[in-house]
Amino acid sequence: MNDALSQQGPVSGEAGTRGSWGSSFGFIMAAAGSAVGLGNIWGFPMQVGKGGGAIFVLLYLCCVVFICFPILVAELALGRASGRDPIGAFQVTSPATPWWLVGALGVTAGVGILSFYCVIAGWTLAYIWYSLSGAAGQNPPAFFGAFVADGGKNVFLSFVVLAITAGIILGGVREGIEKASKLMMPALFAILILLGVRALFLPGAAEGLVYYLKPDLREIANISVLNAALGQAFFSLSLGMGAIITYGSYLSKKTNAVGSAAWVAGLDTMVALLAGFVVFPVGFSISGFNPAEGGPGLIFAVLPSLFSSMPGGALFGAAFFVLLSLAALTSAISLLEVPTASLVDRGWRRGKAVLLMTALVAAIAVPSALSQGAVPWLAKVPGTGMDFLSLMAVVWNNWALPIGGLFISIFVGWVWGADKALAELAPEGKIFPGARLWVFLIRYVCPLAILFVIVMTARGMFAG
Ligand code: PFF
Numbered sequence: 345m346n347d348a349l350s351q352q353g354p355v356s357g358e359a360g361t362r363g364s365w366g367s368s369f370g371f372i373m374a375a376a377g378s379a380v381g382l383g384n385i386w387g388f389p390m391q392v393g394k395g396g397g398a399i400f401v402l403l404y405l406c407c408v409v410f411i412c413f414p415i416l417v418a419e420l421a422l423g424r425a426s427g428r429d430p431i432g433a434f435q436v437t438s439p440a441t442p443w444w445l446v447g448a449l450g451v452t453a454g455v456g457i458l459s460f461y462c463v464i465a466g467w468t469l470a471y472i473w474y475s476l477s478g479a480a481g482q483n484p485p486a487f488f489g490a491f492v493a494d495g496g497k498n499v500f501l502s503f504v505v506l507a508i509t510a511g512i513i514l515g516g517v518r519e520g521i522e523k524a525s526k527l528m529m530p531a532l533f534a535i536l537i538l539l540g541v542r543a544l545f546l547p548g549a550a551e552g553l554v555y556y557l558k559p560d561l562r563e564i565a566n567i568s569v570l571n572a573a574l575g576q577a578f579f580s581l582s583l584g585m586g587a588i589i590t591y592g593s594y595l596s597k598k599t600n601a602v603g604s605a606a607w608v609a610g611l612d613t614m615v616a617l618l619a620g621f622v623v624f625p626v627g628f629s630i631s632g633f634n635p636a637e638g639g640p641g642l643i644f645a646v647l648p649s650l651f652s653s654m655p656g657g658a659l660f661g662a663a664f665f666v667l668l669s670l671a672a673l674t675s676a677i678s679l680l681e682v683p684t685a686s687l688v689d690r691g692w693r694r695g696k697a698v699l700l701m702t703a704l705v706a707a708i709a710v711p712s713a714l715s716q717g718a719v720p721w722l723a724k725v726p727g728t729g730m731d732f733l734s735l736m737a738v739v740w741n742n743w744a745l746p747i748g749g750l751f752i753s754i755f756v757g758w759v760w761g762a763d764k765a766l767a768e769l770a771p772e773g774k775i776f777p778g779a780r781l782w783v784f785l786i787r788y789v790c791p792l793a794i795l796f797v798i799v800m801t802a803r804g805m806f807a808g
Contacts, residue, residue, distance in 0.1 A: 362427075362517075362593070362594070362685070362688055362689060363516050363517030363518060363594055364517060364518065364594045364595075364596060365517065365518065365522055365594050365595060365596065365599075366518045366522055368596075368599045368600070368604060369526070370518070370522040370525070370526055371522075371591065371594070371595055371599060371604060372604050372607045372608060372611075373522070373525040373526045373529045373530075374521050374522055374525040374591060374674075374677075374678075375588065375591050375604070375608045376525075376529055376607070376608045376611040376612060377525040377528065377529050377674030377675065377677065377678070378582045378587050378588070378591065378674065378675055378677070378678030379580060379581050379582050379608055379609075379611070379612035379675075380529070380532065380611065380612050380615045380671050380674065380675070381461075381580075381582075381671050381672055381674070381675030381676075382461065382464055382465065382468075382668070382671065382672050382675065383576070383579045383580040383616075383675075384580055384612065384615045384616040384619055384671065385536075385615070385616075385619040385643075385667065385668050385671055386464070386642075386643050386668065387576065387579070387580070388404075388576065388580065388616040388619055388620065389619055389620050389623035389624065389642060389643075390642050390643075391404075391572055391573075391576045392556065392620055392624075392635070393635030393636050393642065394572065394636060395569045395572050395573065396560060396569060396636075397555045397556060397558075397559070397560065397635070398555070398556060398557050398558050398559035398560070399559040399560055399561070399569060400569055400572070400573055401556065401557075401559070401617070401620070402559050403569060403570050403573035404573040404576060404577055404616075405613070406573075407570075407573050407574045407576075407577040407578075407793075408577045408581070408609060408613055410785060410789060410793075411574065411577070411785070411789060411790055411793050411794070412577045412578060412581045412583060412609065413605065413606075413609050414753075414782050414785040414786045414789070414790055415581075415583050415584075415749055415752060415753055415786070415790055416581055416583060416588060416605045416608065416609055417601070417602055417605045417765075417769065417782060417786075418752060418753060418756040418757075418765060418786050419583065419586070419588035419589045419592060419752060420588055420589075420591075420592040420595070420601045420604070420605055421592070421601065421756065421765040421768045421769050422437065422589050422592065422752070422755075422756055422760065422765070423586075423588065423589035423590060423591065423592025423593040423595070424592045424593065424595045424597070424601060424768060425437065425764070425765075425768040426589075426593065427593050428593055428689055429447070429451070429586070429589075429590055429593065429682070429685035429686040429688070429689040430446075430447035430448075430450040430451055430585070430586025430589045430590060430682060430685075430686065431444050431447035431448055431451060431686050431689075432444075432447070432686075432689045433447060433586070433589050433593065434446055434447045434755070435447075437760045437764075438755070438759055438760060443751075443755060443759065446748060446751040446752065446755065447586055447589075447686075449585075449744060449747070449748055449751075450584070450585035450586030450587075450589070450682060450748050451585075451586065451682055451683050451686045452744070453584075453585040453740050453744040453745065453748065454585055454586070454587070454679050454680070454682035454683050455683050455701065455704060455705055455708065456708070456736060456739065456740040456744065457585070457679055457736075457740045457741070458506075458509075458676060458679040458680055458705045458709075459705050459708035459709045459712055459736060460709070460712040460733045460736040460737055460740075461672070461675070461676060461679060462502045462505040462506050462509070462676060462705070462709050463498060463501075463502045463709060463712045463713045463733060464672070464733075465502075465505040465669065465672035465673065465676060466498060466500075466501025466502045466504065466505050466713070467491075467492065467498075467501070467644060468665050468668040468669045468672055469501055469504065469505065469665075469669050470491065470497070470501055471644060471648070471661075471665040471668075472662050472665040472666055472669060474487075474491075474648070475648060475651060475658055475661030475662040475664070475665055476658050476659075476661075476662045477658075478652060478658060480644075480648035480651075480652070480661070481648045481649055481651060481652025481653070481657070481661075482652070484644070484648045484649045487648075488644045489717070492716035492717060493716055493717025493718055494718065495713065495714045495718025495719065498713035498714065498716065498718070499709075499710055499713045499714065501713075502706070502709045502710075502712075502713045503706055503709075505672070505673070505676060506676075506680075506702050506705060506706050506709070507702075508673060509673065509676045509677055509680050509702075510680065510698050510699070510702040512524045512673075512677055513677060513680055513681055513684060513694075513698050514694070514695060514698050516694060517594050521677055521678075521681065524673075524674070524677070525674055525677075528670045528673065528674055529670075529674065531670060532615075532667055532670045532671055532674075533611075533615075535663050535664075535666065535667040535670075536615060536618050536619070536622070536667055537618070538663070539622045539660070539663065539664055539667070540618050540621040540622050542660060543621060543622045543623075543625040543626050544621070544625055546625050546626060546629040546654075547629050548625065548628040548629035548630075549625035549628065549629060551628045552624035552625040552626070552627060552628035552629070553621075553624065553625060555624060555628065555635065556620050556621070556624040568800070568804065571796075571797055571800040571801065571804070574793065574794075574796075574797045575741070575742060575746070575797060575801070578745055578746060578749060578794075578797075579741050579745060580612055580616060581608075581609060581612055582675070582678060583745065583748075583749050583752075584744070584745035584746060584747075584748035584749035584752065585682065585744065585745055585748050586682055586748070587678045587679065587681070587682055590678075590681055590682050590685045591678065591681075593685070597771055601768075601769055602769055602776045615671075622664070623642065623643070623647070626647060627642070627647075630649065643668070647661070647664065648661055651664070680698070680701060680702065680705065683697075683701045683704075684697045684698050684701050687700065687701070711732045712732050712733040712736055714732075715731040715732035715733045715734075716731065716733065742801050743798075743801070746794050746797050746798050746801070747798065749790075749794050750791055750794040750795060750798065753786050753787075753790035753791050753794065754791050756786055757783070757786040757787035757790070757791070758787065762782075762783045762786060762787060765786075766779055766783070
């Protein structure tokens with residue numbers, strides 16, 4: 345193993361045990377599957393609501409283009425050049441330095457994020473059934489509150505999500521992840537477009553669209569909105585924890601990495617924007633709707649009341665939660681694949697690695713599943729004023745991911761070197777258009793902007 349570690353470049357080829365994508369399309373579907381998740385459909389509209397509407401959308405788009413896209417390209421280059429999991433990627437490109445710790449932080453973040461992500465994904469699974477049966481539509485906020493407080497049900501649902509995720513990953517990179525993503529992602533796009541068209545014909549849709557699309561430019565100087573927009577873009581594109589390094593490590597040298605990255609970022613952004621086209625017209629068609637008060641209730645407690653009051657609403661609602669479950673599942677796959685790959689690259693059999701990591705995540709998921717009312721001290725963890733699930737989200741999303749992203753941009757821009765990344769991205773010597781701009785962004789703009797987010801998040805925490 346150590347010999348392999350000190351070797352420069354990819355460890356295994358197409359026939360190796362670690363696996364590889366079958367096609368560029370398969371890779372794009374899998375990486376877009378990782379990016380498109382609860383963050384887009386549940387988180388993005390919620391953040392738009394909190395951030396004052398269209399101005400948040402505008403800032404979010406700037407963050408995606410100028411900060412997140414360059415990091416996406418950097419993670420892909422690092423993954424493909426090393427052919428390794430996040431820890432190995434740093435060991436191969438910078439041997440005998442402590443940089444591998446950045447990879448280790450990413451692997452830990454994968455376990456941490458999945459431990460609460462699977463709880464919310466469990467809610468979306470249950471709401472497919474509750475929409476069909478009509479249960480979710482009778483007094484939705486009370487129903488939602490009682491549902492999440494049922495500890496046994498929540499633990500069970502989280503385990504179901506983890507079992508499905510593990511089952512897909514056990515199939516391997518090409519037969520498992522790639523096959524599932526190629527089926528699920530087009531289905532997701534189709535359902536979302538269908539729902540968007542349906543939502544646009546609802547009464548009140550126009551008011552929702554104005555709120556969503558017409559920016560109030562006075563808000564542009566509001567630092568907290570920029571802070572939230574960058575954090576959201578980061579989480580949404582699965583950056584900062586090595587998910588894209590891992591997926592990049594299965595990528596063939598023949599694939600156009602920058603072009604694929606553009607597809608992934610484009611699809612992720614499109615799904616987030618489309619989710620807004622569903623949620624805001626639907627929300628504004630309900631009297632007394634206040635987008636700023638969204639929270640988890642925006643999806644689970646508000647939308648079901650609309651679904652229940654319209655013709656065909658049960659099916660419309662069920663389709664919406666099928667969509668959310670598919671999105672969550674393809675993201676959960678990438679979250680579990682990161683720690684799994686870190687064991688596989690250390691000589692473990694895939695099956696054993698998947699089982700061990702799934703068991704670990706399941707154990708950490710229990711307190712999150714019990715934190716929404718089932719166990720009082722988990723509903724308000726002493727000293728934090730937060731429930732355990734929200735605490736996990738803050739620790740991993742607001743801290744671990746931006747810190748990981750900061751180090752990745754410094755590493756690729758300065759330590760491994762932008763020139764080596766460029767060589768990896770242009771195997772036949774053909775530099776991609778905008779390469780010089782990319783170097784400038786990855787070396788200066790990304791580290792400074794992310795540092796800004798970390799400092800602002802810290803200030804916000806200590807102030808409030
Ligand atoms: N991008 C996913 C979402 O938007 O829901 C969440 C996520 C998946 C974050 C994978 C990080 C990651 F590595």
